Every structure is written in structure tokens, then in C-alpha cells.
Amino acid sequence: MTSPFLGFAARAGRAAAVLLLVAVTALALPHLMPGSPAVAALGVTATPEQITAFEAGLGLDRNVLAATFDWIGAALHGDLGHSLANGAAVTTELANRIPVTLELFVAAQLVALAVAVPVALVSAWRPGGVVDRIATAGAFLWLAVPGFVLGLLLIWLTAVQLRLLPATGWVPFTEDPVENLRHLLLPALTLGLPEAAVFTRTLRGQLLDTLDQTHVAAARSRGMGAARLLLRRALRPSSLPLVTLIGIGIGTSLGGSVLVESLFAVPGVGTLASGAINGRDFPVIQAVMVVSAVGVVLATLAVDLLYRTLDPRIAHGHR
């Protein structure tokens, strides 16, 4: 058995390797893509001298590895370069965008869990019952419908027909909490409901396994009622795959939220990334790539730690 410290060191080493690989790839992007970023930025009338100077400014004239290490060095000092589109510091852009995407992600997960946990509990307690059959059909319907279709439907229903909620736009929480939540609701539902379908199926299956175990029969023989049994005894050992799903979701939410953020005009990392890609704004693309990789690594670490609290056997190396 390895000591906890060695285990942690190995994990940290792996995480560092992943981040380095992502950084190198990100910095190599301008070389890999067709066309010159300098021409894209300066226009076709640019002189060769201007282009050379521009490429030197981006570090394109140098070895990719050397450029990567310079970039990492600068990044560690809080400098991610400047946007080619508007000259703003990339760090400032990210600082404005990350909280928005994070808020949207957390809200979507809350929506997904609020739907999935109760539905899965009732479904698993009476498999084949009314709730279970409706939930199963509903889950597969949700999974089959693309997220943006749901988003458009929600916009049409709540914003256009009922005029209850704003269709697009964003108000920061610090400015007006109520308006912030009103703008948050539709994108959070659009992101969260398809996830709820996945969560429900996963948790239901896991709960069925747990409920078949002898310790559940033992708890019932001591007079434990259904609600207590499900919430206090079965939910926790069944929730590990759900934690994994949410952890993976932190990484993929960036991709998924590009669509949803664009649809609802939410000024998050997703819209920043799609704008940067369209405008060949390499410093921004590179920063978004590395920052989301850091997010994935941190999420994986958090999932690992959460596993240990949820199942004491893991902490003891019994599983």
C-alpha cells in the first residue's frame, strides 16, 4: 500500500503533466491552424515588417516549447497576454467571464439534482411503478432532444408567450440579485434538464443495486421506514457515480455552455471562447483552453476527495 503522501504526489505529478500538455497544444495552435493570425489581425494591407513584429509579439517566431514555458512563467505572474481583438488584458476578460459561467454551471447542477434525486428515489423504491415508468419515458425523451431545442422551446413559452422571463441577456448578481436570477433561470433549465435525465437514470440504477443488498434488508428488519431508509442509508452509497458525472460535467460544461450561452446571450467563458475562435484571438483561446484544463484537474481532485468522505472504505484503501 502506498502512503497517502506518495499517492498525493503521484496525483499532483499527473495533473502537472496534463496541464503542461494542454499548454503546449494551446501555444502550438497558431502554427497548426491555416492562415496567419497576423494577417487576420492586421488585415491584408499589412507590410511584412508589421507581420514579423506582430508574430514576434505573440512568440510565433520561436520554438513552441520555449514559448510555452515563457507563457507559463508569465501566467504564474498573473499575465496571460492581451486580446488581439480589443487589446484588453486576458486576465481581466476571464475574471469577468468565469464567475458568470460558474454561476450558470452551479445553477444547472442544482436544477438537475433537484429533479433527479427525488425522481430516482421514488422510481427505485417502486421499480415498474407509475413514477418509474413516467420518469423512464421522460428521461429518454429528454436525452433524445438536443439541448438548444429545449432552450428555444423555453424561450418561446416563458419569454414570448407568457412574458414571464427575459429571453436573453445578463445582469450581474452584484448589480441586481433578483434580475440576475431571472436571467439565470432559462439557461440553467436548458443546461440542467438534459443532465437531470442522465442523473436520474444513473442514480436509479445505482439505488436498485444498493436496495438489493442485505444491509438494507437488515435496516428494514430493525423497523426503518422507506423515507429514512432511502435518504439516510441508500442514497449515500449510491451517489458515487453521480459525483463522477458532476465532476466530468465541470469540464464538458464549457463546451455545452458555448451553445447555451450563445443562445441566451450570456457573457460567460463560452461566448468569450466562441468569439475568440471566430476572430482568431489566440491569446484568449490559449488562456481559455488552459484555464478550463485547470478546472478539469481541480474538479477531478475534488471528486477524489468527495469519494473519500462518501465511502470511508476508499480512504482506508479497502476498495
Added chain:
Amino acid sequence: MTTPVLDVRSLNTAIHAPDGRRLHILHDVDLHIDAGECLGVVGESGSGKSVLARTVLGVHARTVRAESTGQVLLNGEDLLTAAPARRAELLGTGIAMVHQDPMTSLNPVVRIADQVTESLTNRRRMPRRERLRTAAALLAAVDVPDPARRARGYPHELSGGLRQRVGIAAALAGDPVLLLADEPTTALDVTVQRTVLDLLDRHRATRGLATLLITHDIGLLYGRARRIAVMYGGRVVETGPTEEVTERPAHPYTAALLRSVPRVTGPLRRELPAIPGSPPDLSRPVEGCPFAPRCDRAGSVCATVAPPVRAAGPAHTASCHFPLTAEAAPASPTSLERTP
């Protein structure tokens, strides 16, 4: 005569399996246990002994529906006709169960203190400190070393024998009058078996617990169970005081079961006699005696007529057309046609 703690009268139980089949498991089961008494129920897999325990407890597997007729009297109160709320109230506090496999019957992610005190906390809120204190006392009563520390821990930190002690502590927590022990030592090492059985014996004696000890190992009941009920095909085929049944078995099945117990004395190399064939298929109704196809004494009557319950000695009965003991021999054995 005092009322027995558990009095089961002509209990018939059918199980509706998830696949839609209806299995008639228990047939006219009669048994009783007095306070402080241990009744050993012995039989091979599929004899219905676990279904008997679950029917008495009133908790079946989640996916099956059980249907029972007859009476299950706990201190004179019929549990089969009791309201669901009353049955739920008795779980853990009136009737408690010790499960077979301590490796799977404890929840791996719930602290031992919380599991041991379940019978109490299902009824009333109990602050954490009180739970820990109560659990430590219960664990101490079942000889778990360092009980206060163990109460705060998790099941995976314990050996199989200690886990079964935790299971027993959880069963005793609600101060039940009837303890159902379903093969409590089958999953344990032989050396640990004895200490766990001794522990059950001690609590039976000091608390006056009526104990139903289910086992497939008839040898385990010597000196522990006052009486034995032998089950076969969902029926009690023989019952009586332990010495009576083990020394003068009347039913051929009991005799065969006793022959298959390995002995410490005698020749070293010898084949252990096994009972040929396998237990009856429960999905099909049995006419006559369920053991007839495997019985070396069976006559043609055995295949068609269910054997009556006959006296085989003092408080000793057996259901057999051709019992082994003299007292139980039918009045005129020649009157029944018997094939060689």
C-alpha cells in the same frame, strides 16, 4: 401452562415471485418457543427455513409479495392480522433478527453506532452523544473490545466475527422478546462460530429471550437448542427435544441428515453418506410426502397420501408413514402396502 413467546399455528405461506410465479413455500407449519428457550430449526437450502423467519418477522424481500394463512402469535397477539403500523412497531423492539452474512448485512458507509442504535432511533430522535454512549454499551455487552472507539468507526475496520457481534448488538438494541438467528455463524470461521453461539446463548439465558436458531448444520444444535424442528420441503417433518430427535430420529430424513454429519471418532478415511437427489421444486405442488422420492423407506402410499403427524416419543412427533422408532410405528404396518 404459560403462553409461549412465539406460537406458530398451521402457517401456510406463498410467495409471489417477481416473475409472476406463485410458490407455496410453507405448509402447515406448527411450532412454538417459550421465553428463554432456544428452538433449533434445521434443514437444507430450500427447505423454507429462511421464509419462515421472514414471515414471522413480517419483512420479505422488497421485490416479492407474500401471502400467509394460519396464525403467528407473539405473546398471544396474532401478527398476521395485526395492523401494518403495529407490525412496524414490533420490528427490532418485539422481534429482532440476526442476519447470515455479517460482511454484507452492515452498511459500509454508516457508522457502527448509527447502525447498532437503529431500532431505537427509528422511533425517536437521539442526539449523537447519546447514540455513541448507547452503542458503546451495547457493543460492550457483546464483548466487542474497545467499544467506545468501535462505535465511532465503520464496519470494514472489523473482522467477520466482530461484525457479527455488531449485528447481534443491533438486534438486541430494541430489547426484543424474540430473536430470529438465520444461520448466524455460517459465514464465520469455525473457531469464531463457537464464541458467537456462546454469546447468543448467554443473552438468551440472561434476558429470557425466545430464540429461533436456523441452521443447516444439525451438529451445531447439540447442547444449544432445547428442542429441534426439522424442516423439509416447507414442512416441519419432525420435532422434539434435541436429545430425543438426535438419538432416536423417527423421520428417515432426520436420520439421513444425522448420518451426513462428519464425526471426529471412527475410521479416518470413509465416505460421508449424502442424501441422494435434491429438495422438491417449490413451484410444483407435492402430493404425499415431499421426501418420498429421496427416501429409502418409501412405499407406494408415500407418493399419494400426505403422512400424518404421529407421536414418536415424549413431546416428539414426526410426519412419516414408516417412521424409524418403535413408538411411532403405525398400529398395523402390514395394513399399508410397502414396496421393497
